[in-house]
Amino acid sequence: MNTEANILIVDDEMGIREGCKRALSEEGYAVDAAEDGKTGLQKVKEKNYDLILVDLMMPGIGGMELIKKVHHCDPEIITVVITGNATIETAVEATKLGAYDYLPKPFSPEALSVVVKRGLEKRMLRLEAKKLYAERTQKMLELVNERSRLRTIIGCMADGVLVANLEGRLVLWNASSVKMLKSKGFDIAGEPLEYYISNEPLIVAIKEILNSDDQDFSMISHEIPAQDEKVILMANIAPVRDEDGKILGAVTVLRDITALKEINKIKSQFVSMVAHELRAPMAAIKGWLEVVVSGEAGGDAEQNKQWLQRAMDRSDSLLALVDDLLVINRMETGKVAQKMGPVKINDIILKIVDLLGPDAEKHKVSIAAELAEDLPSIQADVRDMEKLFTNLISNAIKYNRKNGSVFLEGKVEGNFVCYRIKDTGIGISAEHLSCIFDDFYRADDERTKKIPGTGLGLTIASKIVNSHFGRIEVTSEPDKGSIFSVFLPLEHRKD
Numbered sequence: 337m338n339t340e341a342n343i344l345i346v347d348d349e350m351g352i353r354e355g356c357k358r359a360l361s362e363e364g365y366a367v368d369a370a371e372d373g374k375t376g377l378q379k380v381k382e383k384n385y386d387l388i389l390v391d392l393m394m395p396g397i398g399g400m401e402l403i404k405k406v407h408h409c410d411p412e413i414i415t416v417v418i419t420g421n422a423t424i425e426t427a428v429e430a431t432k433l434g435a436y437d438y439l440p441k442p443f444s445p446e447a448l449s450v451v452v453k454r455g456l457e458k459r460m461l462r463l464e465a466k467k468l469y470a471e472r473t474q475k476m477l478e479l480v481n482e483r484s485r486l487r488t489i490i491g492c493m494a495d496g497v498l499v500a501n502l503e504g505r506l507v508l509w510n511a512s513s514v515k516m517l518k519s520k521g522f523d524i525a526g527e528p529l530e531y532y533i534s535n536e537p538l539i540v541a542i543k544e545i546l547n548s549d550d551q552d553f554s555m556i557s558h559e560i561p562a563q564d565e566k567v568i569l570m571a572n573i574a575p576v577r578d579e580d581g582k583i584l585g586a587v588t589v590l591r592d593i594t595a596l597k598e599i600n601k602i603k604s605q606f607v608s609m610v611a612h613e614l615r616a617p618m619a620a621i622k623g624w625l626e627v628v629v630s631g632e633a634g635g636d637a638e639q640n641k642q643w644l645q646r647a648m649d650r651s652d653s654l655l656a657l658v659d660d661l662l663v664i665n666r667m668e669t670g671k672v673a674q675k676m677g678p679v680k681i682n683d684i685i686l687k688i689v690d691l692l693g694p695d696a697e698k699h700k701v702s703i704a705a706e707l708a709e710d711l712p713s714i715q716a717d718v719r720d721m722e723k724l725f726t727n728l729i730s731n732a733i734k735y736n737r738k739n740g741s742v743f744l745e746g747k748v749e750g751n752f753v754c755y756r757i758k759d760t761g762i763g764i765s766a767e768h769l770s771c772i773f774d775d776f777y778r779a780d781d782e783r784t785k786k787i788p789g790t791g792l793g794l795t796i797a798s799k800i801v802n803s804h805f806g807r808i809e810v811t812s813e814p815d816k817g818s819i820f821s822v823f824l825p826l827e828h829r830k831d
């Protein structure tokens with residue numbers, strides 16, 4: 337310690353300076369001396385001293401002033417007053433300024449040694465305390481930072497977070513949980529769960545975890561209806577354990593799964609609808625094949641052919657259904673990229689009329705078209721447009737009456753090109769009209785029963801129109817006919 341301690345003697349009396357220096361050097365201290373306050377202060381600024389012996393009566397900067405200035409440079413420095421004019425007043429004043437000890441002159445080397453030793457011990461304690469204080473402050477700062485970081489992360493989470501202690505009191509939560517549970521009173525911490533949450537099943541689930549003596553489980557998931565019955569929450573509740581596996585509390589993470597549930601419901605409804613729609617033609621095909629295989633027709637080849645033809649007709653409709661399903665699936669999963677470009681719908685319609693000509697002839701239905709010649713091309717996908725108008729025109733033919741007609745009209749209406757497909761067919765009653773765009777919907781009655789169809793043609797048509805930012809409308813009168821109107825937005829020109 338001695339070798340590490342730096343001591344400064346500031347005294348204008350050379351004899352004292354030299355005497356102290358000698359005595360302290362012999363004890364192993366590193367000792368410097370200054371003959372006045374100014375030089376002493378300069379030395380303090382240049383070097384770290386542990387202890388300073390200061391004479392009070394000096395020319396220039398006096399002892400009292402020096403003590404004050406020295407403590408300003410290093411508050412932990414030990415100052416010891418050495419003076420020949422020792423009075424109670426000066427002792428009190430020096431102590432007030434931070435002096436540690438007081439040594440009246442003349443003093444013996446032994447007295448000096450005792451005072452210096454005590455002073456240096458004090459200095460060591462002061463430095464140690466300062467170091468501990470700094471470390472503690474740093475640790476507290478880190479802790480506070482860590483906590484606030486944790487709070488920020490939890491606060492930003494879209495999932496709700498609730499942390500309860502072993503007594504079932506809430507100690508931590510985030511804004512999402514408040515929103516999901518529509519709770520009030522989250523302004524104070526530490527109250528029982530019931531104070532904040534009125535969701536009974538959630539409280540029961542959390543308490544079940546807190547009271548569990550099972551050492552092994554790590555998480556339990558519950559589906560919990562929220563206050564608003566339409567909202568369904570998934571609560572994942574995990575115990576917080578100490579090193580011995582004893583439960584200290586529970587962390588609950590809440591997730592709103594309402595949309596997910598709804599999607600799953602729609603998905604299973606769709607699957608059951610598809611299965612149902614596939615079953616009917618497959619059962620029919622099997623039925624016709626069974627009668628052929630059973631040999632019921634005996635040797636009647638013509639009869640067998642008829643039955644096989646029926647099986648073939650049903651497999652055609654089965655194939656059409658599967659094709660339509662694939663189209664819908666591709667559209668919904670975005671597997672087919674639309675190739676948008678300028679398309680002249682008139683050309684497409686005339687091509688379809690040509691293609692469906694034999695079909696119309698078979699149904700004894702005439703087709704006429706009045707398409708404005710100057711109709712601008714629109715931004716569209718050619719294959720989509722072909723599918724859209726094929727579905728609508730073929731419906732107008734197949735749901736027509738004998739010797740009926742189909743009239744196609746195309747013109748500009750506002751910012752849209754509008755195509756109308758009018759027929760003189762069986763029409764659609766009001767009760768069916770609002771459903772005909774739904775998946776698999778067929779307006780079943782005596783007349784439509786024999787007309788083949790999948791119930792997906794209009795679903796596909798409306799999806800195509802929507803994907804082109806247009807709209808489709810229908811008006812119909814039973815036994816008179818229907819009008820399907822397709823509106824597609826005109827291409828925006830930059831001029």
Ligand code: ADP
Nearest residue numbers: 731732735763772778779789790791792793794
């Ligand atoms: P489908 O394959 O059965 O024709 P769509 O989705 O194309 O399926 O049509 C759905 C239902 O709407 C049809 O089953 C039919 O009842 C009715 N429908 C569609 N177009 C017409 C029309 N032009 N005239 C009368 N009814 C129609």
